[in-house]
Amino acid sequence: QKEVEQNSGPLSVPEGAIASLNCTYSDRGSQSFFWYRQYSGKSPELIMFIYSNGDKEDGRFTAQLNKASQYVSLLIRDSQPSDSATYLCAVKGGYQKVTFGTGTKLQVIP
């Protein structure tokens, strides 16, 4: 089992729809959770981080964390073509190590 798992996609959504990206992790001692966006050929840029169970909203983005079920998700409301990218989930585990998932490719169709 991979430490951090994401569906590679591509996930295709129409413009204006909600995109839902999911990530599961294996280390129950994980403390911090991050979502990065990576455009093709570019470096990852931080979108959000979340530490506590529940939802965290920032503009069109909402991160959701459920430690009991060991998953973290990212919702993108009113998806735009400019949101088309690969989204990386990263988890900081009990040993302070940050592990990245392989990413989910999102395609927003105009």
Add this chain to the structure above:
Amino acid sequence: DGGITQSPKYLFRKEGQNVTLSCEQNLNHDAMYWYRQDPGQGLRLIYYSQIVNDFQKGDIAEGYSVSREKKESFPLTVTSAQKNPTAFYLCASTGQGADTQYFGPGTRLTVL
């Protein structure tokens, strides 16, 4: 402007050569990291450093070396011992007591 810079953006190397990738930050961050990214794969940790003059191996350190003589700088050398060095190399840093890693623009290394 505060940030992380990496140079060069593109680098070509002949087999058997050592090359050094530069990473500089002016964010006053203590910790710095080197990752490698291959197509369709996540980021894999090569080396990291939490303070000057100290660094630790990551998951795939073989064939790589680093130094941390200054807080601002964390260069990575890809040696001829690295069997498959063609990849996208990313440098990141983290402030003291913080979790979030911020990335430089990356260096794409191609072995000819």
